[in-house]
């Protein structure tokens with residue numbers, strides 16, 4: 001997402017979206033999170049964590065040459081009428097044995113089951129092997145049981161016939177063909193997905209080294225905000241942003257160490273920021289109190305910090321933004337309108353966490369049709385809450401950033417680059433699947 005920086009009203013500096021993502025990444029990387037040690041976790045606790053170092057294979061996979069089929073392990077040369085030469089055209093693993101209609105008789109050897117070490121295969125014999133069982137030494141091809149005559153497993157000492165001309169290597173999964181010993185399996189910074197965790201387990205590892213979870217404090221502000229379950233006065237609203245940010249940051253793999261609300265009182269905010277009643281967060285994520293009003297507590301208190309900035313980012317919603325650093329704690333200040341809070345967390349904080357290696361990848365962006373007419377914004381990236389139906393993105397509700405209930409079913413964001421004029425329904429647009 002680009003988004004042009006420039007001047008915006010109110011004497012604020014205005015900055016592009018990507019530039020602000022980089023600025024958030026910067027404060028996260030300068031926070032105490034960067035100094036904390038990586039940790040080793042058990043695989044059952046590893047899902048969603050960020051790999052701290054390159055993962056290399058301590059063993060090859062497969063660990064030994066094994067069979068890809070239930071069948072007979074043979075010496076390929078035994079099935080060739082000239083007694084040895086492969087037909088190179090038939091060599092490819094998994095291909096049928098070729099045009100030679102002839103059958104070769106072999107003596108049935110002892111059965112090799114998965115999990116058991118087989119005896120070496122004597123010349124002129126065929127050993128029943130099951131999928132995943134080691135190939136007996138001496139054997140170099142597997143004939144699937146359904147191609148044998150009879151097409152069943154016979155007892156040791158019986159005679160079985162297999163098609164002649166078996167290529168060497170047929171249905172053999174060579175040791176190290178997935179990954180060699182010492183080979184690279186995952187780069188640092190990867191999110192540990194179920195398939196990644198399966199691969200790590202297959203390598204015999206019980207634990208994996210991951211980056212520390214980001215410790216996040218969530219801070220909401222405003223005299224008008226009361227907690228859900230409390231009775232608001234005529235001029236009060238329920239705190240939507242604490243629950244919203246909490247859910248979002250947990251989903252991004254962060255550990256929420258404090259959730260606090262302060263009224264529009266500078267002293268209360270200062271006290272909270274220096275409190276040791278809870279585990280010190282690496283990052284505070286705040287909502288509200290940063291724009292042009294008379295009671296902007298976050299902006300007032302944090303503007304006094306040497307390493308702070310309050311500005312406009314060229315996007316809507318989520319225009320007003322702020323950043324600060326207080327003794328190793330980064331403060332990412334998001335605007336208070338609930339949809340602005342949410343969109344800022346999705347479109348700014350999430351990519352910044354991903355770029356810092358503190359959270360999962362940013363959502364996947366695809367190009368797809370919008371289902372309704374949309375309107376671009378001059379000079380600002382417009383981010384539109386949407387629902388994805390598998391083909392098209394449907395806009396939910398209006399553009400205003402108080403419309404949280406209308407946005408509640410959103411599972412996608414439509415991103416319109418700055419510009420003028422309408423985007424008619426059916427036009428391709430950028431859709432981010434959340």
Ligand SMILES: Nc1nc2c(c(=O)[nH]1)N[C@H]1C(S)=C(S)[C@@H](COP(=O)(O)OP(=O)(O)OC[C@H]3O[C@@H](n4cnc5c(N)ncnc54)[C@H](O)[C@@H]3O)O[C@H]1N2
Nearest residue numbers: 220238239240241288289290291292319335336337338340
């Ligand atoms: N004169 C100007 N006014 C405003 C501007 C501007 O540029 N000039 N920007 C507007 C935009 S855009 C946004 S977004 C908001 C951002 O304001 P703040 O971040 O200072 O947020 P607040 O004023 O504290 O609250 C805004 C709005 O959100 C509600 N809110 C706040 N916290 C919560 C919460 N935890 N749960 C639910 N709702 C919350 C609050 O009641 C307000 O309705 O400023 C515009 N104004």
Ligand code: MOO
Nearest residue numbers: 317318319340401
């Ligand atoms: O940018 Mo505010 O975030 O429009 O509502």
